Amino acid sequence: MKKIICIVFVLMAVGLIGCYFYVNSVDEQALIDEAKNRVLLEITTPDRIEFSGLQFLPNDYAADEKISGSVCGFIDAKMPDGTYAGKIKVAVRVKSNGENIMAGRALIALIGLPDSYRYEAKWQELCKGYEPE
Template structure:
């Protein structure tokens, strides 16, 4: 009987909330889609900063990091910070898939300029 209860408990956890790794994966694909050469994109300092859960059970937070991609001349431009606000919700109890929506996406293209306060407030320092 105990084994049956243990198995049922483990099965019920299979499709729980989306993970931070899934958020970062979705963030990378969304941000890469906005550059001239998506195949050339390099990322660093990637992280997911989780906010409060929404009333409908979705996980809301920011995917932050730095991106470097090739420009029109084929040269890398240098790393620039980016942030993307994402809301994710599991598709179902036994599904690893998620439905998501992006409500804010910003790539700060001039890294030599001071990073805006909104980036630092939402993402913290890059490490």
């Protein structure tokens, strides 16, 4: 009986060690790249928006979240007829559990619109440290 209990504990220990190494072997840069791509796909409107200067700004690292941060940047918006419509500030909160990217809703504010002040403070909070390229 003692042998069986020892074998069970050894197998559990090996399993826990294997899980630890698997979780810590996730390629952080690949996750960041996937986050950027996911954000681009979620925000893009065909033939209307061109992106410039998107950056990933990591801001939280926790045991249950492998990566957490914001994708920030500006978008040059164009009307369907091709005329320039202005700059749009973009901030997207991104979280990852080490395997899946979970992008939050895009926070988009058209600079100069009457209600853009509502988004400005949140954008500043999420995009602290943003430096245009």
